[in-house]
Amino acid sequence: MRVVGERALASAQVRQVGNAAWTDLTRRIEGRVVRPPDSLFGALAAPANTRYEHVLPHGIVLPTTESDIAAVLGWADKHQVPVVARSGGHSYAGYSTTGGLLMRLDMFDQAAVDLCNATVTVQAGARNRDLLRTLASTGLTLPFGRCPTIGIAGYTLGGGLGLHTRRLGMASDRLLATRLVTAGGEVLSCDEDSNADLFWASRGGGGGNFGISTAFTYQLCPTPDVTVFRLAFDGRKAEEVLLAMQDLITDPQLRYSFAAQFGATATGRDAKRAARNVTLYAEGWYYGPRSNLETILTRVTSVARPTSSYVAELDGLGAQRYFTDEVASDPFMTTSVVARIPMRATDAARVVAHLHAWPGSSSRSGASVSFFAMGGADQDMAPDATAFVHRDALFVLAATHRWTTEDGPEASSRATEWIAGVRRDMSAHLGTGSFVNFPDPALPRWWDAYYGSNYPRLARIKSEYDPSGLFHYPQSVRPLEQLPSDAQSLSAGRAAIGPCEGLAS
Helix, strand or coil: CCCHHHHCCCHHHHCCCCHHHHHHHHHHCCCEEECCCCCCHHHHHCCCCHHHCCCCCCEEEECCCHHHHHHHHHHHHHHCCCEEEECCCCCCCCCCCCCCEEEECCCCCCEEEECCCCEEEEECCCEHHHHHHHHCCCCEECCCCCCCCCEHHHHHHCCCCCCCHHHHCCHHHHEEEEEEECCCCCEEEECCCCCHHHHHHCCCCCCCCCCEEEEEEEECEECCCEEEEEEEEEHHHHHHHHHHHHHHHCCHHHCCCEEEEEEEEECCCCHHHHHHCCEEEEEEEECCCHHHHHHHHHHHHCCCCCCEEEEEEECHHHHHHHCCCCCCCCCEEEEEEEECCCCCHHHHHHHHHHHHCCCCCCCCCCEEEEEEECCCHHHCCCCCCCCCCCCCCCEEEEEEEECCHHHCCCHHHHHHHHHHHHHHHHHHHHCCECCCCCCCCCCCCHHHHHHHHHHHHHHHHHHHHCCCCCCCCCCCCCCHHHCCHHHHHHHCCCCCCCCCCCCCC
């Protein structure tokens, strides 16, 4: 294998791979190779975030076996073609796109439940909807994500944050074993006893770093019945509503029983209209009866009268389906802040001010600043127990700007400026960690923000299993010898402080 620098090939260099090489790849595998002008190429190449729809691969492969995957990796290394795996294609930063070879895992979509041991084994191409369908009649569940088309692989590898997180922990906390194909073509089974370092890295170390994951085995939990809620507010008391919701998710009496996502949104074609169209939402569920939840919610509804309100007791499956949420197809940009410091009144005012200053767009979804509640079972593990380091998080703040082609060529630059302002402002007051499953390609010191004190160990694992960087993208884990000098210092003198303390913004 060659050095990582040679992996960053320009499109012109990739085009030098001729038809004979692509024919050779087709002969090596049982699966299918798709290239233009195949009618399937456009649909298979398109990512969920249409901001990156212009990044087209030179070829797409749909492997059907782990041997196929190993052969594809060997071919990519031989011809120096960048290779990227895709399960759901929902990388916010477009990291499941490439100008080289796109490996789609659609054929790896099977799931099998072991009811005796309350486990499920899921192949890496399965989506949330596939797993939900598999578990529907079992009475068992995982900390699901909300979007039905998100790939279970990327969701888990980045940690896996969902409405069940405060009760059941991160999805990666439920992981018992995984299988992956390494850069060298080895097929490895990983758990606490076998290839334990790769297993550790697979629990929050991010996707696309150490190999091509092919299967995941999880410990399931009984699906609890819950009381769901969904509230909407106008923007007149926006700061007060945000702070009231924070009071609920930071109440130690509600740590394991109350799950929520809340935030503020703005819509409008320009800043003036957007400032008039700021609204708020709060939704989630309570592990208990409706009467208890209605009492709890008065701590918010007494602050501001909702413009709409829904509260209902649902079985666990019904609740998960109720909160299924498709991602809009508009181009978007997102950043995140992992908050380990509670939001003060001035911070809530900053959130609202950013939405009032949002430049506007033609997207019906507009802009949002959302808060994903943590601070429950996700805090029950040590920061170094898995690769997911943010074990003192109160919530994840995610700011998103959407636009359409009607907004013209300046839309992306306006989004970049607004997103950077939110990130810079909120990270200065709430904490400088960031959630790797909400990646931001412009994030300063991304290795520190995503992984904190766990990054040096991730780099050592990278050095062992992918020293030449076959799996490489702008924010991928680097081999140990390529660590930035300030990242090397993370491994010393950090044990006594929290995973985000002392990090630069």
